[in-house]
Amino acid sequence: MPCVIENYDVCVVGAGHAGCEAALAAARLGLDTIVFTVSVESIALMPCNPNIGGSSKGHLVREVDALGGQMGINIDKTFIQSKMLNVSKGPAVHSLRAQADKAEYSRNMRMTLENTEHLTLRQAEVTELIIEDGVIKGVKTFSGAIYNCRAVVLCTGTYLKARCLYGDVVNHTGPNGLQSANELSQSLIDNGVEIFRFKTGTPARIDKRSIDFSKMQEQKGDESVVPFSFTTNPQDVQIDQVSCWLTYTTKETHEIIKENLDRSPLYSGMIEGTGPRYCPSIEDKVVKFADKERHQVFIEPEGLYTNEMYVGGMSSSLPEDVQYNMYHSVPGLEHAKIVRNAYAIEYDCINPRQLYPTLEFKNIKGLFSGGQFNGSSGYEEAAAQGLVAGINAAMSILGNEPLILDRSESYIGVLIDDLVTKENHEPYRMMTSRAEYRLLLRQDNADLRLTKKGYHIGLIGQDRYDWVVEKERLIAEEVERIEHVNIGANAKVQKLLEDHHSTPLKTGTTLAELIRRPELCYDDLAEIDENRPKLAGDVIEQVNIHIKYDGYIKRQMKQVREFKKLENKKLPQNFDYSGINSLRIEAKQKLNLYQPVNVGQASRISGVSPADISVLLVYMEQRNRQKFDSQ
C-alpha cells in the first residue's frame, strides 16, 4: 500500500520538556530533525506543578542553560513569580524556583521550535520502531507513514499506555485528558526492552474566584529577581510578580481522608505502578505521617490569563465526592470550585539500566531516550536528559565524541549516572543530597563548569565562550589578590569590624581571613581594600564563595581528583566478564548486564564489591600489558 515515506537524520518522539531539548539540540547542530507530538497544542506542557526549578532542580536548569539548552531562556520569558530558595544556607544549596505562566511557557517553546532551522514539527503518534540487526532505521506512525532516520530519541513522558485514575474512575488517556500512546510499548518489548510501570499524581485545580485568600498567608516573590539563563539580562526579569498563598490541612481533612481510604485506588490495589515516595499524595501523607497534625497547602496560580489555581501538597486519587469534601475542609477553600479533578496517572517507562551514560540503548544502536520514559520525574530532570540524548544522537551521527558528564562536574552527571547505574524502583527525582560534590556543583557556577563543553559540542557561540574564559581569569586574579592583601589592626579596620559585630584584630591579618569570618563578606570590606578593582556582580560572588569556603572546596576538589582516577579507567564495551574467573558470580552477572563504561561506574553497581574492583583492575592491567607485548 502506498504511504508517506520521509527521511531525516533524527526523529524525536514526544515534545515535552525532554523532547523539546532533544529536538532543538539536534537541529541546532545542523541535523535534519523531526519531532512528533500527539498534539501540537501540548508542546512543553506542564501537566502538574506550575513551576520550574526548586532545590537541585534549579541547578539542572542552570546546567541545561550552560550547555546551550532552552529551558532557562523559556522560563525567564514566561515566569510570573521567582524566588531564590535556601538563601540563609550555604551557596551550594541556593536554588532558583520560578512560577510559570503555563500557557505562555508552552506557547513560547512552540514558537522556538517552529522557528528553528532544520526542525520539523509533526502531529502524529509513533507506533513502531524500525530496527534492523540491532540498529535503528526509523519509526512508523499510526497512519502507516514511515520516517527513515539515523537516530531516534524517545521522550514519551507519561503517555505510554497511560491511564488516569481517581476513585473507581479510570480514563485511558495521558495527562490532562490528552491522547495516550498505546502501541509503542509493544514495539519496545518486541525489541527486547524491559518495561517498568510507574505512577505519579497531581492535585486538583481550583477556580480563583471561589477561594477566600483572607484565610491564607501571602507568599511573595523575591524583590530582586535572578534569571535562570546566563544569557538573560537581569534587568529584563524585574517584573511585577503575582503571589502564591499558604494554607494548611485540618483535622477534619485528615478524618475525611481516613474514612474514605478504602475508596482510593491506591489502597484498593487498582493501581499497579510504583509511585514516588518524595511526592506522596495527601492520603499517603496522612497515613504515613499520622502524628502530623497538619500539612502545608500552597495555592499557586497557573498563569496570568486563567483563574485556575494549583493546590500544591494535595495530590490525590480519591473519588470526586471525597475530593470536594477534602478540599472544602481546608481554610480558604470552604467554597472552592474544582475546575479539574486530582488524579493519579500510571504509565510505562523503561528500566534505564538498559542505557549507556550517553542515553543510548545498549542493545539498539542509534536509539536514545530521555525524561520520564527513563523512569525519572520532573520537568527539569526531563529537560536535562533530553538535552544529553539529543546531543549524543547528533554526536553519533556526526561521528564526534559523545557527551558524558560525570558526577563531579554536574547534577546532570549525577542524575544520569544514578539512572543508568543504580537500582531504582520509583520515579527518580533530583535531590542535592544525591550529589557527593555539591559544594563544587553550585547553581552560581554552572556556566564556569559547563559552558566550554557546550561550546565544543557546538551549541554555545564564541561570545559566550570568550566571556566565560575572561570570567575565569578575573576570578582567579581577584582571589589571588585578596589572599595577599595585608590588613593591619588600625583604627579604621577596628571601626569597620565593630560596625559588623566582628571581633577586633589583635595583630595584622589578610583580607581573605576577614572574609572567612561568618559575619563578613567581600562587599563588607570595600572600605579597607584600597586597590579593589571594579568587578561585575557575578565575578564578585564567585570570589566571595571561593575565599569563604576555601577549606571545604579544596577538600572536595581533592576527593574529586581521587574519584576521577577510576572514572578515567575505561572498560571495553560488549565485554564478557564471565571469563574473569576470580570475580564473584554476582559481580560477573551484574557487569555483563550493565556493561559499565569505566571502572568508576562499575564500582557503583550494587553487588560489585571493592574486592571485585581490585580483581578488575589487576585483570585490565594484565590485558593492557598483553596488548603492549603483542604489538
Add this chain to the structure above:
Amino acid sequence: MFVGKAFLLSCNQNEIIDFIYDLKGKIMRGDTIAAIATALSNSGIGIVRMSGEESLKIIDKVYQSKHGGKVLSQMSSHTIHYGFICDDEKIIDEVMVAIMKAPHSYTMEDTVEINCHGGTLVMKRILETVIKYGARPADPGEFTKRAFLNGRIDLSQAESVIDVINARNDFALDSSIHQLRGNVREKIKNLRAGIIHEIAYIESALDDPEHISLDGFGEQLHLTIGKIAKEIEELLSVSENGELMKEGIRTVIVGKPNAGKSSLMNVLVGRERAIVTDTPGTTRDVLEEQINLDGILLHVIDTAGIRDTKERIEQIGVEKAKEYIEKSDLVIYVVDSSVDLDKNDEDILKLLQNHKVLILLNKSDLSQLISEDVLRQKLSQQKLSFPMISISAKQETGIEKLKNTIQEMFFSGEITANEEIIITNVRQKSALQSALQSLKLVEQSIENQMPEDFYSIDLMDAYEKLGNITGETVEEDLVNEIFSKFCMGK
C-alpha cells in the same frame, strides 16, 4: 632488572598507583599504607612495613636516632638505621629501620621497614603510631597488588595476585564483621542510626525548605554530636586489649558433658582475671572469654552448652563442636579421668585430626580410671599424638603446667594468634578515630556558624567511617531515611 619491558612501555607510573582502591570504596591516590609484615607471634623479630609517597615523611616523625638528629628521609636508599620509634616523647620500641626509596623496593614506592621486637603488642603499637602520623592500614593483599600494578611482579603471576587479594579480602571481611563483638556492633549501629537521622533532617530541609525549618537546629545538633562523640571516645578507650574484636588465640574447650570444661574456664578466668566477659546476644549456647596468660591473649570458647538436641541430653552436639574446632587455633580437650571413655569421647577424638590439641586429664583428685597411657594408646590407634597434662580444675592443681605448656607452644610458634583479627582491630580503631575527627569538625562548623549544609559533609564522613567497621555501605541509606522519616512536599 625487575621492571618488565611492558611496564616501561606503558610508562606513567602515577596513573597506575592511582588505581589503588581501599576495602570500602574510597579511592586513594598513591597514599601510604602500613601493615605488620611478619607473623604475629611473640617470638624473634617483627617487621612493620610502610609503602607510599609519605612513608619517609612519616618515619621522620616517629623515628629518633640514639643521639638524636638523624633524619631518615635524607639517608640513602637501602641503608639500615638503629634507633627508637616514639610517639612524641614516649619511646615505643628499640628498632632497626630499613629505607628503600622508589623505585627500588617491592612495591616500587618509597618503602620503610621497621624491624622491631617480635611482641604482638609492640608491633601493634608501632603500626598504630605510623597510622596516627598519616599512614592508613593496608588492605588485604595491598602490598602485592601495588607491586603488581607498578610492574614489579611478572605478568604470569597475575592470577595468583588476584587470588591473594581475594583470599585475604574474604578473610578480612569475615573477621571484620563476624569477629566484632556483638555489643560493639549494636552500639555502632545505633550511633550510625543517630547520625543518619540528623543528616536526613538537614537534607530534607534543604530539599524542601518551605516544609521543614532548620531554625535553632545547630544548637540541638551540637548536643547530639557531643553525645555521639563521647560514646565513640568510650569505644576507643576500650579498644585496647581487643575489647572491640574477639582478638587472641582462638581456643576452644571441648569434652563430654560434666568433664569439667566450665570449671576449667572458671579457674582460668578467676586466676588470670578475664579482661572481658562477653554479653549475651553473640551465641546463646557458648560462653566466650578473653583470657590473658601473662601477655598471651586467648579467646576461649567453652562449648559446655553444645548439645545435640535430638539425642539424649548427655550427648554432645557433634556438628557444632566440629564447627568450632575447625575455626580454632588451639583445642583443649578435657577428659574426665574418673570415668570410662564413652561415645562422646570417640566422637571428639575423630574431630581432632590436623588440629593443635592439648589434652587435659581432669579430676586427678578422684580415683583414676583413665591414665595417660591408656589414652595415649587410644590416640595412637588413630595415629594421633598430643601433649597431655593431668589437672584438677576443682582443686586447681596442674593449672600452672597448663599455662606453661600453652606459652611454650606459642613461643615455639606451634600455635599462632589469628593475625588478621589483630590487624582488623587496628583498622577498626583507626576508623573510629576518623569518625571522631569528623564529628569534631561538625562541632567546629556549628561553632563557626557555618550554614547547615556544611554539617552534612562531615556527618556523612563519620557515618561512612563507622559503616566501615560494621561492614555496611552507604548506598541508598540517606535517601531512604529522608523519605521514611520526613514528610516531603508537593
